[in-house]
Amino acid sequence: MEAAQVPVIRENTEAIWEVLETIPDPEIPVISVVELGVVRDVLLEENKTQVIITPTYSGCPAMKQFEDDIVSTLESKGFPTVEVKMVFSPAWTTDWMTNVAREKLRRYGIAPPQKGSQDKGVLFDSGPKAVNCPQCNSSATELLSQFGSTACKAVYKCKDCQETFDYFKCI
Amino acid sequence: MEVKDALIQYCLRLGDDAMIMGHRLSELCSNGPILEEDIAMTNISLDLFGQTRIIYTYAAELEGKGRSEDDLAYLRPEHEFQCALLTEQPNGHFGNTMARQMIFSVFYYHLFKELSKSPDESLAAFAAKSLKETTYHMRHACEWVVRLGDGTEESKWKIQDALNDIWSYHHELFEKDEVDEKLIDMGIITDTATIADDFYASVNEVIERATLGTPAGGWKATGGRSGRHSEYLGHILSVFQSLPRAYPDAKW
Incomplete structure (x- = not known):
C-alpha cells in the first residue's frame, strides 16, 4: 500500500467523513466520493471546514458537481463554512479504490x-x-x-x- | 529574464499546446468516422482541456495580476498564443488526425515523464497527472497508426502521406529559446534534447510495426513559440473565443 492510499482521518473530523461517505459519485451513484478515493483530507477549524479533493481525470466534468455536493451536503448538516480545495499531487489512481467499492461497481454492471x-x-x-x-x-x-x-x-x-x-x- | 517570468511563459506554452490540440479534437465531436472514435477523440479533448485548466490556473497564479484561466483562454489575441504550429494543423482525414496525435502524445509522454521530477511542485504535479492521461492518448494514436499503416493499400498510402506532411512540424516541439534556457539552467525543466532519443525510438517503433517508411526530412516549421502562427490559429480563436468576446462576462 502506498502511503497516500488511505487518507488519515484527523481528530474531530470523523463526523464529516461519515457525511462524505453518503455523497454519491454523480456519474456512478453506487459509490461514494470517499470510496472513489477523491477525498484526500478533511480539516475542521473553529468556523471553517476544509475538504481536500483530487480529480480523477484532469478534465472530469463531474468534479464541479463533487464540489457543489460536498459543500451543500455538509452545510445542510450544520458544519461551518465549507471550502473545497483541489490538489493534484499525488495524482489519483484507481488503486485507491476500496475492494468494497470494486464489488459495488461490478454489481452495478x-x-x-x-x-x-x-x-x-x-x-x-x-x-x-x-x-x-x-x-x-x-x-x-x-x-x-x-x-x-x-x-x-x-x-x-x-x-x-x-x-x-x-x-x-x-x- | 527572471525565473518567474520564464516559468509563466513556459506554463502558457504547455497550456496553449494542450488547449489548441484539445480544440482541434473537439471539432470531431459528432464528426468522428465511427461512434467509438468520436467518443475517443472527444474524451482525449476533455483530458487536454482539463490539463489546460490546471496549468493556466498556475500561470495566472504566478503572474499575480488577477487574470483567471478563462481570461488566458478567451481574452488573449492570436500573437500572444505560443502553441506549436503542429497543434493548429487541421484534422484532415482520420489518418492526418492520428499522425498528428501520435507525434504530439509521444512527445508529451516523454516530456511529462521528465517534468514530473521537477523541483517545482506545481509543475511536477501537473506533469505526473497529465502523464497518466497522455499514456492512454499515446497508445490510442500509436495503435491507429499501426492499423492504418498495416491495413489496406489505401490506408497505407494515406497514413504515410499524413506522416510525411506532419513530420515538418515535430521539430518545433524540441525548440529552445531564452525561456527554456533559463529554466534548464535553474534545473526546473529538462532540456528537450535529453528526450529526443526516446521520442525517436518510440516513433520508429510505431513506424516499423506499421510497416511504414521513415518520413523524409524536408523543411522545419517554426514560429509558434514566438507568436507567429499559421493561418489556422486565427480561425480557431475566432470560433473558440466568439462567445466570451460577444458577451463579456457571460456566465453559465
Missing part, C-alpha cells in the same frame, strides 16, 4: 479496475487481458474501445453473453 496494472507495454497495450464480464462473469471478453461514456471507462464486449459493458480503466 461496470467491471472494476484491476489493481496495480499500470506498468504494461507503453506504446501498445490493448488493455488488461482478462476483464471479466460483470453480467455473466465470463473471461471471454474483448476490448471495443479504450474510451467510453466517460474518460474513466473503456468499452468491452462479452463473447459469451454478447453484452457490451464498461470497464473502469486503470490509471
Whole structure:
C-alpha cells in the first residue's frame, strides 16, 4: 500500500467523513466520493471546514458537481463554512479504490479496475487481458474501445453473453 | 529574464499546446468516422482541456495580476498564443488526425515523464497527472497508426502521406529559446534534447510495426513559440473565443 492510499482521518473530523461517505459519485451513484478515493483530507477549524479533493481525470466534468455536493451536503448538516480545495499531487489512481467499492461497481454492471496494472507495454497495450464480464462473469471478453461514456471507462464486449459493458480503466 | 517570468511563459506554452490540440479534437465531436472514435477523440479533448485548466490556473497564479484561466483562454489575441504550429494543423482525414496525435502524445509522454521530477511542485504535479492521461492518448494514436499503416493499400498510402506532411512540424516541439534556457539552467525543466532519443525510438517503433517508411526530412516549421502562427490559429480563436468576446462576462 502506498502511503497516500488511505487518507488519515484527523481528530474531530470523523463526523464529516461519515457525511462524505453518503455523497454519491454523480456519474456512478453506487459509490461514494470517499470510496472513489477523491477525498484526500478533511480539516475542521473553529468556523471553517476544509475538504481536500483530487480529480480523477484532469478534465472530469463531474468534479464541479463533487464540489457543489460536498459543500451543500455538509452545510445542510450544520458544519461551518465549507471550502473545497483541489490538489493534484499525488495524482489519483484507481488503486485507491476500496475492494468494497470494486464489488459495488461490478454489481452495478461496470467491471472494476484491476489493481496495480499500470506498468504494461507503453506504446501498445490493448488493455488488461482478462476483464471479466460483470453480467455473466465470463473471461471471454474483448476490448471495443479504450474510451467510453466517460474518460474513466473503456468499452468491452462479452463473447459469451454478447453484452457490451464498461470497464473502469486503470490509471 | 527572471525565473518567474520564464516559468509563466513556459506554463502558457504547455497550456496553449494542450488547449489548441484539445480544440482541434473537439471539432470531431459528432464528426468522428465511427461512434467509438468520436467518443475517443472527444474524451482525449476533455483530458487536454482539463490539463489546460490546471496549468493556466498556475500561470495566472504566478503572474499575480488577477487574470483567471478563462481570461488566458478567451481574452488573449492570436500573437500572444505560443502553441506549436503542429497543434493548429487541421484534422484532415482520420489518418492526418492520428499522425498528428501520435507525434504530439509521444512527445508529451516523454516530456511529462521528465517534468514530473521537477523541483517545482506545481509543475511536477501537473506533469505526473497529465502523464497518466497522455499514456492512454499515446497508445490510442500509436495503435491507429499501426492499423492504418498495416491495413489496406489505401490506408497505407494515406497514413504515410499524413506522416510525411506532419513530420515538418515535430521539430518545433524540441525548440529552445531564452525561456527554456533559463529554466534548464535553474534545473526546473529538462532540456528537450535529453528526450529526443526516446521520442525517436518510440516513433520508429510505431513506424516499423506499421510497416511504414521513415518520413523524409524536408523543411522545419517554426514560429509558434514566438507568436507567429499559421493561418489556422486565427480561425480557431475566432470560433473558440466568439462567445466570451460577444458577451463579456457571460456566465453559465
